[in-house]
Structures are given as C-alpha cells and as structure tokens.
Amino acid sequence: MTKAKKEEALQKLEEMYPEAKAELVFSNPYEMLVATMLSAQCTDKQVNKVTSAVFERWPDANAMAGATEEELYPLVKSCGFKSKAGNIIAACRIIRDEHDGRVPDSMEALTALPGFGRKTANVVLYNAFGIPAFAVDTHVFRVSNRIGLCKADTVEETERQMTKLIRREKWGNAHHWLIWHGRRLCKAQRPLCETCGLKDLCDAAKTGRF
Numbered sequence: 712m713t714k715a716k717k718e719e720a721l722q723k724l725e726e727m728y729p730e731a732k733a734e735l736v737f738s739n740p741y742e743m744l745v746a747t748m749l750s751a752q753c754t755d756k757q758v759n760k761v762t763s764a765v766f767e768r769w770p771d772a773n774a775m776a777g778a779t780e781e782e783l784y785p786l787v788k789s790c791g792f793k794s795k796a797g798n799i800i801a802a803c804r805i806i807r808d809e810h811d812g813r814v815p816d817s818m819e820a821l822t823a824l825p826g827f828g829r830k831t832a833n834v835v836l837y838n839a840f841g842i843p844a845f846a847v848d849t850h851v852f853r854v855s856n857r858i859g860l861c862k863a864d865t866v867e868e869t870e871r872q873m874t875k876l877i878r879r880e881k882w883g884n885a886h887h888w889l890i891w892h893g894r895r896l897c898k899a900q901r902p903l904c905e906t907c908g909l910k911d912l913c914d915a916a917k918t919g920r921f
C-alpha cells in the first residue's frame with residue numbers, strides 16, 4: 712500500500728470513529744492503572760462491572776498498597792487470573808514507596824511495575840496523562856496489518872512502523888480508531904468486509920489473505 716493510500720485509510724478510520732476513546736471507566740491515573748491491569752485478556756465491559764467496588768474500598772494507590780490478595784481477588788475474580796490481584800497490590804506498593812503514591816508518567820517507571828509491559832504502559836500514558844503513545848494490543852496488531860498500514864510480525868515492529876506513519880499528536884486517537892474497528896467490524900474470526908468503509912483500500916479484502 713502506498714503512503715498516500717495509508718493516509719487515506721487513516722483518514723477514513725478517523726471519519727468512521729470520531730468518538731473513539733477508552734471504554735474503561737476511570738477518573739484518575741490510579742483508576743486507569745488498575746482498570747488497565749484488569750483488562751488483560753478480559754473485556755472492558757467486564758472490568759467496568761467490578762471496578763467501582765474496588766475503587767470505593769481502595770480509593771488510591773496508597774490504600775491499595777495496604778490490601779491483601781485475599782481481600783482483592785474475590786472482587787476481581789471475574790476478570791481472570793489471581794496473579795492480576797497480586798500484581799495490582801505489588802505495583803501500588805512500589806508507587807507508594809518510590810513515587811510518593813502517584814502513578815508515574817514515564818515509560819521507564821511504568822514498565823518497572825509488576826504486570827506492566829510496553830502495551831499497558833502506553834495505554835496509561837495516553838489515557839491517564841494525555842502523553843502521545845501508540846499501544847499495540849491484539850486488535851491494533853491484527854487490523855493495522857490486515858489493512859496494510861504496516862507489515863509486521865511482532866507488536867514491537869507494528870508500534871515502530873505505525874508511529875513512523877502517524878503524526879505523534881494522533882497516536883492515541885489512532886490506537887482507539889483501530890481498536891473500535893477491530894471490535895465492531897474487523898473481527899478476528901469473521902471480518903465484516905461487506906459493510907466496511909475500508910474495503911476498497913484494504914490489502915486483506917483485496918487479496919483474501921486475512
């Protein structure tokens with residue numbers, strides 16, 4: 712796909728999803744951090760069902776640092792692994808002890824927290840702090856490569872190519888356009904190409920290789 716076609720596809724995505732934003736419910740960086748950690752391999756909808764009770768009981772990182780896994784896990788069990796509860800508490804202890812109780816706003820400090828990789832750090836940097844970041848989750852990886860916006864075998868390479876293609880101030884928005892497109896139309900198993908506004912541009916639709 713030529714650069715001009717890639718830009719046209721991005722423009723189309725922006726027009727299709729002008730309202731795209733995080734679907735996790737949060738009101739501060741601590742809540743974003745906890746919700747993001749719970750969302751690994753779990754839907755945002757499910758995470759949103761449990762977080763209000765969690766935030767009511769432990770309203771900030773200092774409070775969460777005092778929780779035990781036995782107290783937290785029953786409230787977040789429906790979001791998956793027990794290790795998520797342990798990682799949330801361990802991350803909040805580091806935030807209490809090393810960052811004065813405030814969620815850090817750098818890639819280096821976030822990826823030093825347990826349970827945090829580059830993707831989760833990028834999600835928190837953009838959504839909680841408004842820092843330009845392009846997080847590559849399963850939807851972003853699949854959709855970017857299917858359309859032909861990049862050609863990459865790994866999430867790291869996808870991030871590298873996409874951040875070269877997209878203007879820095881649009882990184883966060885583009886991440887959300889691609890997630891919304893992946894959830895609504897460009898689904899993993901059965902992409903709805905017939906109703907997709909990108910079908911005349913998309914590499915996968917043209918070649919039949921998904």
Ligand code: SF4
Binds near residue numbers: 898903
């Ligand atoms: S045409 Fe099909 S494969 Fe291409 S972006 Fe749309 S839904 Fe996805």
